[in-house]
Structures are given as C-alpha cells and as structure tokens.
Amino acid sequence: MNGQQGSCCRRAGPRGSTRRRVHGRSGVSPRPRRSVRVPAGLSFKKFGRILEEKAKADWNRVFQGTEKTRERLGVVDELLAYWNLDDSEDTLEELEDALIASDFGPGAALALVEGLREKIRLGEIKDQGSLKQELKKSMVGILESAAVNSGSGELAVSDSGLSIILVVGVNGGGKTTTVGKLSSRFAKEGYTVTLAAGDTFRAAAKEQLEVWAERTGARVAEYPEDMEKPDPVKVLAHAAELGLRDERDSDILICDTSGRIHNNFKLMDEIERCKKVLSDAKQGAPSETLLVLDSTTGLNMLNQAREFNDYIGITGLVLTKLDGTARGGAVVGVVQELGIPIKFIGVGEKVEDLQPFDAEAFVDGILST
Numbered sequence: 001m002n003g004q005q006g007s008c009c010r011r012a013g014p015r016g017s018t019r020r021r022v023h024g025r026s027g028v029s030p031r032p033r034r035s036v037r038v039p040a041g042l043s044f045k046k047f048g049r050i051l052e053e054k055a056k057a058d059w060n061r062v063f064q065g066t067e068k069t070r071e072r073l074g075v076v077d078e079l080l081a082y083w084n085l086d087d088s089e090d091t092l093e094e095l096e097d098a099l100i101a102s103d104f105g106p107g108a109a110l111a112l113v114e115g116l117r118e119k120i121r122l123g124e125i126k127d128q129g130s131l132k133q134e135l136k137k138s139m140v141g142i143l144e145s146a147a148v149n150s151g152s153g154e155l156a157v158s159d160s161g162l163s164i165i166l167v168v169g170v171n172g173g174g175k176t177t178t179v180g181k182l183s184s185r186f187a188k189e190g191y192t193v194t195l196a197a198g199d200t201f202r203a204a205a206k207e208q209l210e211v212w213a214e215r216t217g218a219r220v221a222e223y224p225e226d227m228e229k230p231d232p233v234k235v236l237a238h239a240a241e242l243g244l245r246d247e248r249d250s251d252i253l254i255c256d257t258s259g260r261i262h263n264n265f266k267l268m269d270e271i272e273r274c275k276k277v278l279s280d281a282k283q284g285a286p287s288e289t290l291l292v293l294d295s296t297t298g299l300n301m302l303n304q305a306r307e308f309n310d311y312i313g314i315t316g317l318v319l320t321k322l323d324g325t326a327r328g329g330a331v332v333g334v335v336q337e338l339g340i341p342i343k344f345i346g347v348g349e350k351v352e353d354l355q356p357f358d359a360e361a362f363v364d365g366i367l368s369t
C-alpha cells in the first residue's frame with residue numbers, strides 16, 4: 001500500500017502518511033481527515049440530535065454495564081455520609097478497607113486515600129461533596145495517566161500498509177468476542193478487515209471466528225497448507241504474509257489466539273513466538289497487543305496482566321463482562337501498577353457491546369449515587 005486511496009475494487013479505508021488512530025471517546029467515528037457528512041435527507045440539526053442520542057445510548061450502556069460494580073461501591077457513599085473534618089482519619093482508614101474489599105487492590109487503595117489525606121491537610125477538602133469529587137478525580141487521574149504515558153487511549157494503527165493487532169488473554173475471557181466486536185467497529189469506519197484464527201487449540205475456534213467474520217463483513221485468513229498439527233505460530237505468520245503480500249485486500253489484520261493461563265511457561269513462550277513472527281513479518285507490528293481481561297476475575301486480573309506484560313509487552317487492555325460483575329474496580333489497580341491504558345470495555349455479548357474506554361464516564365458510572 002502506498003498511502004493513496006484504494007482502488008474501486010475494495011472499500012476505501014482511511015490511509016495517510018501520518019500515524020492513524022481510531023475510535024473517539026464517544027464511540028462516534030473520529031476519522032480526522034474526513035468531514036462529517038450529513039446523510040441525505042437529514043438537516044444538520046436533526047443529524048446532530050441523532051449523534052447526541054447515540055452518545056446518550058452509549059453512555060446508558062456503560063452505566064447499565066457497570067451496575068453491579070456501582071452497587072458494590074455504594075458502601076463508599078455510606079461511609080462518606082458520616083465523614084466530618086474532625087474524625088477524618090477513621091473514615092479514611094475505613095475508606096481504604098472498603099476500596100480493598102471492592103477489589104481495587106492495596107496499592108491503588110492506598111494511593112487514593114493518601115491523595116485525599118494530603119488534600120484534607122492542605123485544606124482543599126472541607127465537606128463530603130468535595131471529598132467524593134476528589135476521590136473521583138483521583139481515580140480518573142490514575143486511569144487517564146496510563147493513556148497519557150502511552151500517547152493515547154485510542155487504538156493505534158500503522159503509518160502505512162497493513163495494521164496488525166494481536167489479541168491475547170486467558171481462556172474464556174472474551175478474546176474472540178472482542179475480535180468480532182473490533183472487526184465491526186473497524187468495518188463501520190471503512191476499514192477492510194481480515195481475522196486470523198490463531199486459536200488452534202479449542203475445537204471449532206476457526207468456525208466461531210468465521211461466524212463473527214460473516215456478521216461483520218470481514219473474512220478469515222486461510223490456514224497454511226503444510227500444517228500437519230495445529231500450530232498458532234504458523235497460522236499467524238501465514239496470515240501476516242498473505243495480508244502483506246496483497247495489502248490492497250485488507251487494512252487491518254486482527255489476530256485471535258488461544259486462551260492461556262498466565263503461569264504456564266510453555267504457553268507463554270508460545271505467545272511470545274506468535275508476537276515475534278508478526279514483528280518479523282512487519283517492522284513495528286503488531287501495532288497493538290491487547291490483553292483481554294475478564295472483569296469477573298477481580299484482583300486476579302493483576303497477576304494475569306503482570307505476566308502477559310512481562311512476556312510480550314501489552315499496549316492496551318480490554319475489560320470484558322463488566323455487565324455481569326461487581327468486580328470492575330479491580331482494573332484501577334492494574335492500571336495503577338502497570339501503567340497500561342484500558343482501550344475498551346465489553347458490556348455485553350452483542351457486537352455493539354464494546355465501548356471505547358472513557359475514564360470519566362467509567363468512574364461516574366461506578367461511583368454514581
């Protein structure tokens with residue numbers, strides 16, 4: 001690919017010589033070089049209203065998705081209700097315990113409470129309202145600092161040519177579902193997507209991916225012909241080779257992988273080799289290595305994130321199943337310790353149930369009264 005618009009034979013994906021990123025805070029297409037086109041028959045005003053309604057629907061989905069975590073954190077409100085300046089120390093200690101009990105992890109809980117303590121000392125917090133506001137601000141600060149450190153909270157795609165995204169995580173966390181949801185988001189933004197069936201372990205994993213491909217207008221890369229036994233490294237190498245050979249056929253290659261437990265060295269070696277064949281195929285690839293974390297696992301996600309990050313370097317987290325758990329707070333500890341940004345949250349099983357992560361909306365959701 002050469003940075004020019006595509007031929008008539010394929011859908012035009014956004015290309016350019018500058019680093020491209022996708023997905024805005026609201027989930028509405030942020031493609032920078034394309035002006036917003038009002039669909040035929042709609043006035044600007046009406047179109048604006050539709051966009052506003054969509055943003056509201058997205059927010060509602062996040063709000064509903066975080067319901068259980070919010071219920072768990074209701075205890076914070078109860079605690080703060082009894083707070084006064086004279087007995088702040090007791091309340092702060094109880095708050096630290098409550099955050100730990102809500103899976104924030106000792107490191108994040110301590111950092112949050114220390115921050116509040118300091119602000120009380122400086123006279124910046126004087127009442128319950130400002131205490132809660134400062135708590136929210138500090139959580140947003142932790143969650144956003146990772147995105148700032150790594151450049152952006154959005155997904156990076158390559159400067160030119162095929163972009164390769166690797167998706168990893170433990171078994172059943174929601175990797176394949178996330179691959180499908182991402183495929184849909186990219187397709188909606190005009191990218192042509194190919195999926196690589198790097199899960200050669202689970203029966204019918206390729207067929208599961210094919211269903212997602214069909215649903216989202218993508219296709220699945222063929223397996224190499226000479227594969228005698230299942231070999232994910234070969235599958236991904238072949239998919240990358242095919243994708244790079246004729247880059248006019250696809251803009252994005254999303255690589256699904258088998259679930260692997262983070263403390264199984266053999267499987268972690270394998271994922272390391274998977275990543276290496278992608279970077280051998282194209283310098284700088286994969287442009288994103290996404291770790292899918294199942295929020296129902298609570299604090300164990302910290303161990304998973306540590307190991308995967310040590311082995312292959314994770315560029316972003318996808319937090320799935322937030323809709324079904326009260327343990328979403330655990331991710332604050334992961335971001336605080338590892339400094340890896342959350343890129344998306346999964347709030348259901350359907351294709352549209354993937355939202356770009358917005359730290360403020362998330363914290364507002366989980367700490368809403």
Ligand SMILES: Nc1nc2c(ncn2[C@@H]2O[C@H](COP(=O)(O)OP(=O)(O)O)[C@@H](O)[C@H]2O)c(=O)[nH]1
Pocket residue numbers: 169170171172173174175176177178259292320321322323324345346347348349353
């Ligand atoms: N409720 C809910 N279920 C999800 C979400 N993401 C994935 N799942 C479900 O989790 C199960 C395992 O997902 P799958 O993508 O096959 O996991 P994988 O083994 O990591 O590839 C499936 O039943 C999915 O429908 C989510 O965000 N919310």
Ligand SMILES: [Mg+2]
Pocket residue numbers: 175176177199205256257258259
């Ligand atoms: Mg899978």
